[in-house]
Amino acid sequence: MKQPIRLIDAGRIPYLESQTIYHAVAYAMTPETPDTAILVRPDTPYVCVGFHQETEREVDLDYCREHRIPVTRREVGGGAVLLDDRQIFTQWVFHPEHVPMKVVDRFRWHAAPIMATYGDFGVEANFRPINDIHVKGKKIGGMGAAAIGNAEVVVSSLMLDFDTRTMARVLKVPNEKFRDKVFQGLENYMTTLARELGQVPDPEEVKRRYIAHLEKLLQRPVEEGELTVGEKAMLSALNERFSTREWLFQKGGLVRDAVKIHAGVWVGETAYKAPGGLIRITLRIRENTIDDLAISGDFTFYPQHQLAAFEAHLRGKSLEPAALRNTIEQFYTAAKVQTPGIEVEHWLTVFGQLLDAVAKHS
Amino acid sequence: MSDVGIVRGCKIPRDLYYSVEDHTWVRTNADGTVTVGMTDVAQNLAGPVLHAKVKKVGLTRAKGKPIGTVESAKWVGPIKTPVSGEIVAVNEKLADDPQLLNRDPYGDGWVVKMKPTDWDAEVKALVTGEEAVQKYKEKVEREDIKACDHIE
Numbered sequence: 189m190k191q192p193i194r195l196i197d198a199g200r201i202p203y204l205e206s207q208t209i210y211h212a213v214a215y216a217m218t219p220e221t222p223d224t225a226i227l228v229r230p231d232t233p234y235v236c237v238g239f240h241q242e243t244e245r246e247v248d249l250d251y252c253r254e255h256r257i258p259v260t261r262r263e264v265g266g267g268a269v270l271l272d273d274r275q276i277f278t279q280w281v282f283h284p285e286h287v288p289m290k291v292v293d294r295f296r297w298h299a300a301p302i303m304a305t306y307g308d309f310g311v312e313a314n315f316r317p318i319n320d321i322h323v324k325g326k327k328i329g330g331m332g333a334a335a336i337g338n339a340e341v342v343v344s345s346l347m348l349d350f351d352t353r354t355m356a357r358v359l360k361v362p363n364e365k366f367r368d369k370v371f372q373g374l375e376n377y378m379t380t381l382a383r384e385l386g387q388v389p390d391p392e393e394v395k396r397r398y399i400a401h402l403e404k405l406l407q408r409p410v411e412e413g414e415l416t417v418g419e420k421a422m423l424s425a426l427n428e429r430f431s432t433r434e435w436l437f438q439k440g441g442l443v444r445d446a447v448k449i450h451a452g453v454w455v456g457e458t459a460y461k462a463p464g465g466l467i468r469i470t471l472r473i474r475e476n477t478i479d480d481l482a483i484s485g486d487f488t489f490y491p492q493h494q495l496a497a498f499e500a501h502l503r504g505k506s507l508e509p510a511a512l513r514n515t516i517e518q519f520y521t522a523a524k525v526q527t528p529g530i531e532v533e534h535w536l537t538v539f540g541q542l543l544d545a546v547a548k549h550s
Numbered sequence: 551m552s553d554v555g556i557v558r559g560c561k562i563p564r565d566l567y568y569s570v571e572d573h574t575w576v577r578t579n580a581d582g583t584v585t586v587g588m589t590d591v592a593q594n595l596a597g598p599v600l601h602a603k604v605k606k607v608g609l610t611r612a613k614g615k616p617i618g619t620v621e622s623a624k625w626v627g628p629i630k631t632p633v634s635g636e637i638v639a640v641n642e643k644l645a646d647d648p649q650l651l652n653r654d655p656y657g658d659g660w661v662v663k664m665k666p667t668d669w670d671a672e673v674k675a676l677v678t679g680e681e682a683v684q685k686y687k688e689k690v691e692r693e694d695i696k697a698c699d700h701i702e
Contacts, residue, residue, distance in 0.1 A: 240601040240621045265600075265626040289693045291597070291625045319624045335627035548600070 193406065194222040194413035195399060200273055203230035205423065207262050208430055210279035210343065212423035213415070214336035223286050225402060225410070226279040227395055233272035233351070235259045235358050239334070241268065243436055248360045257358060260430055261438075264332040264343055267448060270358055274349035274380075275329075276391060278302060278398070280342045287340045295319045295331045298342040301401035302329065305346060308397045311384045320451040326379040327450030346394055349382040350374075359447065362457050365482050366470050372480065373449040373472050446545045453479065454546045460538040464488060464529020467538050473546060478502050490526045497523060507539060555683030557690050560590040560698035562683045563656055567676040569632035570685045572614075575656065576632055576676060579663070583638055586617060587660040588629055591686065593652045594698040597622040602648040604640045604661055611637065613672055617662050620651065629661055633672045639663035653700075 198209055206228045213224050235257055237243050243259060246268040252259055257270075271277070280298060288294045296315050303313040303321060306328070316322045319331040321344070331344040356371035382388045403410045415423065429435055446456035452475045459468040465487030472479040481499055489495045498519055505515045516532050519525070555562040562568070567576040573592030577585040593599070604618035611617055616628035617637065640662050643650055650659040666672065677685050689695070 238621075239619070239626045240603060263626060265621040265624065289595070289695055291595070291622075295624070331624070333625045335625075 190408045192222060192409040192411040193402070194224045195402075195410045196224060196226045196413060196415065197395065198226060198228040200229045200231045203232050203234040203258060203271075204260060204427055204430055206230040206271070206277060207236060207260055208423055208426040209415075210281055210341060211263060211336055211426050211430075212419050213281040214339035214341050215426070216416070216419045216422040217281065217283070217337055217339045218418075219283075221283075221416075222413070223282040223408075224280070224413075226277070226281070227398070228277045228279065229273040229275070229391070230271055231273060233257055233270060233354065235268055236271055237261050237268045238266040238332075239263050240265065244360075246360055248358055252358055257354075259436060261436055262332075263336050264334040264341065266330070266332050268359060270351060270355040271345075272351065274351070274382075274388070275345040275347055276395060276398075277343065277345045281336075281339045282342075284335070284338070284340045287342070291333055292318050294333055294340075294342055298331055298344055300405045301398055302344060302346055304401040304405065305394060305398040306381065308401075309381060309385060309389060309394075311381060316451045318451070322450070323379050323384060326377055327453075328379050328381075330450075346398060347380045348391060348394065349380045349388050350378060352378060361447075363470075365484075366455065366457050369455045369470055369472050369480060369482070370447055370449070373447075373453055373455050377449045377453045377474075446542070456542045456545050458538060458541040458545065459485075460534065460541060462487065462530045462534035462537075464527060464534075467530065467534065469538050469542065471539070471542050473507065473542070476507050478505050478507060487530050488526075488528055494523050494525045498525070507543060509536060509540070512536060512539060555680070555686070557591070557683065557687045558695065558697040559700075560594060560686070560690070561656070562590070562686050564679045564683065566656065566682070567632070567673060567678045568682045568686070569630075569676055570682070570689050572630045572632060574629065574632045577660075583663045583665050584633060584635070584669070585660050585663050586629075586631055586633070588620070588651055588655055589686075590655050590698055591690065591695060593655045593659075595695065596620055596625060596627070596651075599648040599651045602644040602651060602661075604644060605637055607637050607640055609637045610667075611635065611664075613668075617664075620648070631662075631664065632676060633664060633666045634668050635664035635666040637662050638665050 210226055235247055288297050299315045299321050306313040313321050313323050320327050321329045329345050329347045333342045352374040356367055361367045446454045448454055454473045457470045467485045470482045501519045516535050553564055573589045575587050575589050599620050599622050601621045611631050613634045614630050617631045618629045641660050
């Protein structure tokens, strides 16, 4: 007889508890604790930063304060995200010996019942390593993993709908141009059940189907359960700890100089001081090509109106250094532009810096 | 016999003590302190480390408690100390270059130095020499841990 999985369907609960609940189950885990799957929705929108991030650096705290969007931190890695009740969070808290050893396999394993649930609604989803779920090339969700207490935790969500505008707004970004690139990136490369279906599906129906797939795919019975007394005590303690300024503003040190839209799409910005002046590029990268970009700075580009043409010429082109060199040289030859103190090498350096920033995080 | 055992490409130096379950190693130093770090197998499981945060000097930690946390592309987890004691030094270089944990897990990628409080008793739970290599071999095979990649 296979050990049952305890299902805790926590419903819509205060935002903080939608984070602390799985931490509490993990920290309170004893050898007797069953492997647990939690389904939960926060009752208000909030921003959640990754374990090692610095909140002030990642989140536009003034905006969040003005719009009463609370901010908290999780003990799972990754970047800042906007969470609300249009996502049903799937949080698995398992004994280490019951999860796949390799993290990427763990993500594939966690994604399976989510993808099967989408399939029931006619939405064909696939796993995109390391930790994304995609529908026709668009991201419908990501996953995170952590060792917390004696447990291994994997979290994700069933994406009913998503507020891309607010997501792009709550992030701290260098300028509005960058923000627009993030927003357009989210619009173009993210999807949700609502977008695919033309309407938001009933959350209860989504949950019912998910639970059935969970049981079938993990080949273990799923039994509804509740938090134990010990887990509830841990939950209260964590609610307190996660509410402190020390917890929210602890110095993380993990700097993300590029924002991930999905596994193949990033927005980054970098500046480079060339002999002819400062070059600043905001770039959206898709599968190693220039998806969109904006160039600014204090260098001379003559004739000036050709800068827009240069941007247009670069869109859709490969970022592979040799190919990019050709692309840039072609433009210089054809458009007869003059950029004193800025050579092809300097452009390649700026793009190289952006690629390095992305490579570090992918 | 070589000084370094190899298990699926992962290095297991025979002169160190190991907590195989927690993937940590301990080196005894002449001044009575011990150096603690993550094993080659651990860095391989974690993948390229993006960030490492190490506890502070002066902190006393019981065996099994975290002396730091690491974040790789997609996983966050603690480094658990295999011995109880006071942290007397931390590897400051990890803040700027966390991938030292990947490149040189037994050398420049050390995590903390500790003054152990119960070494004589706690060393009995650790393994060293050929026994460590064998124990790691069993674990790697039992859990089908992938072969080590070494990033330069």
